[in-house]
Amino acid sequence: MHDPITSLITKLSTEHRLSAEGYAQLLTTEDPAVQDALITAAVAVRKAQFGNGIFLRGLIELTNYCKNNCYYCGIRRDNKDVMRYRMSHQAVLDCCQMGAELGFRTFVLQGGEDPYWNDARLCALITDIKARFPQCAVTVSLGERSEESYRALRDAGADRYLLRHETADSQHYAMLHPPEMSLANRMRCLRTLKSLGYQTGCGMMVGSPYQTIEHLVKDLQWIEALQPETVGIGPFLPHHATPFAAFPAGSAAMTLRLLSIVRLMLPTVLLPATTALGTLLPDGLEQGILAGANVIMPNLTPNTERCNYQLYDGKCTAAKDTLSVLRDRTLRFAAIGYETVHQRGDAPSFLKP
Numbered sequence: 095m096h097d098p099i100t101s102l103i104t105k106l107s108t109e110h111r112l113s114a115e116g117y118a119q120l121l122t123t124e125d126p127a128v129q130d131a132l133i134t135a136a137v138a139v140r141k142a143q144f145g146n147g148i149f150l151r152g153l154i155e156l157t158n159y160c161k162n163n164c165y166y167c168g169i170r171r172d173n174k175d176v177m178r179y180r181m182s183h184q185a186v187l188d189c190c191q192m193g194a195e196l197g198f199r200t201f202v203l204q205g206g207e208d209p210y211w212n213d214a215r216l217c218a219l220i221t222d223i224k225a226r227f228p229q230c231a232v233t234v235s236l237g238e239r240s241e242e243s244y245r246a247l248r249d250a251g252a253d254r255y256l257l258r259h260e261t262a263d264s265q266h267y268a269m270l271h272p273p274e275m276s277l278a279n280r281m282r283c284l285r286t287l288k289s290l291g292y293q294t295g296c297g298m299m300v301g302s303p304y305q306t307i308e309h310l311v312k313d314l315q316w317i318e319a320l321q322p323e324t325v326g327i328g329p330f331l332p333h334h335a336t337p338f339a340a341f342p343a344g345s346a347a348m349t350l351r352l353l354s355i356v357r358l359m360l361p362t363v364l365l366p367a368t369t370a371l372g373t374l375l376p377d378g379l380e381q382g383i384l385a386g387a388n389v390i391m392p393n394l395t396p397n398t399e400r401c402n403y404q405l406y407d408g409k410c411t412a413a414k415d416t417l418s419v420l421r422d423r424t425l426r427f428a429a430i431g432y433e434t435v436h437q438r439g440d441a442p443s444f445l446k447p
């Protein structure tokens with residue numbers, strides 16, 4: 095257990111950072127003993143910080159209209175095969191009502207970049223949610239907006255914002271997005287969100303087209319520098335009606351390894367076992383939790399809309415009602431020694447003493 099790679103795990107656990115070379119070694123080692131040691135260390139940190147609790151976030155996909163044209167995403171502007179929808183203000187409130195009754199204490203308002211959801215409409219929605227469910231946190235995940243907009247949403251009561259950086263290498267970013275989008279703007283948004291006092295989430299897709307180990311190392315270094323409260327890490331999954339339809343899915347093993355590394359880098363981070371991981375592997379959510387994740391994001395979007403929010407193939411699971419999904423998850427997590435908890439699940443540094 096004293097070989098150089100295992101000592102990298104000790105170093106990451108104690109100093110919470112590694113050299114680029116160190117990250118690259120941890121990401122590429124094929125030694126199963128190292129993999130086991132990494133997971134064991136990550137789970138120990140996760141348990142020390144959060145016990146065996148798993149926080150719930152209720153995901154509400156409020157629109158699939160999008161003005162952007164990201165090459166990987168199934169709701170990109172140029173995909174004409176999608177039935178576009180927008181939930182109404184009231185439909186979102188009804189969704190929150192149902193979620194609150196089931197014990198959700200965080201709602202995540204996610205969607206495409208839909209100009210309909212301007213600041214006035216969104217602020218009115220956030221204000222209403224916070225007035226009716228004062229015990230609940232509101233997370234927004236609606237892409238890149240201006241500083242004024244982020245400030246207005248925050249003033250209306252938004253607590254958190256999720257905006258994955260997708261890749262921290264600008265050339266790679268340009269291979270995943272059309273020319274009107276840039277990594278520089280994405281990072282400006284993330285820094286602005288942090289400075290406005292949002293609990294901020296960044297993150298990347300694993301195994302996206304053209305991704306190299308060097309890109310993943312840059313992702314880890316960017317996460318280390320930003321110190322986000324949440325990191326969303328999921329495998330890339332192809333969507334049939336995008337330019338990336340023919341690319342293979344990202345690796346589950348690499349996704350799990352990154353979850354463990356991020357857990358050691360940021361011990362108190364809120365780390366979702368993502369829907370994409372749960373789509374790639376039948377027990378992906380459990381495996382994510384067993385690699386150091388501590389959050390799941392069950393879908394509260396009404397069944398009528400859900401299948402049209404198809405970011406990648408295989409995402410749609412409309413069959414069951416939320417209560418039975420929750421029961422099923424609770425049982426599955428209990429079987430591996432974890433428990434879903436009905437708390438807001440704020441980042442520890444944001445909890446009032």
Ligand code: SAH
Nearest residue numbers: 166167205206236237258329330331405406
């Ligand atoms: N418009 C919002 C929400 C995007 S959807 C925003 O820009 O933040 C949320 C996340 O889904 C994206 O950030 C992306 O990382 C992920 N995603 C999109 N398409 C995907 C695909 N084909 N495979 C895996 N993840 C995908």
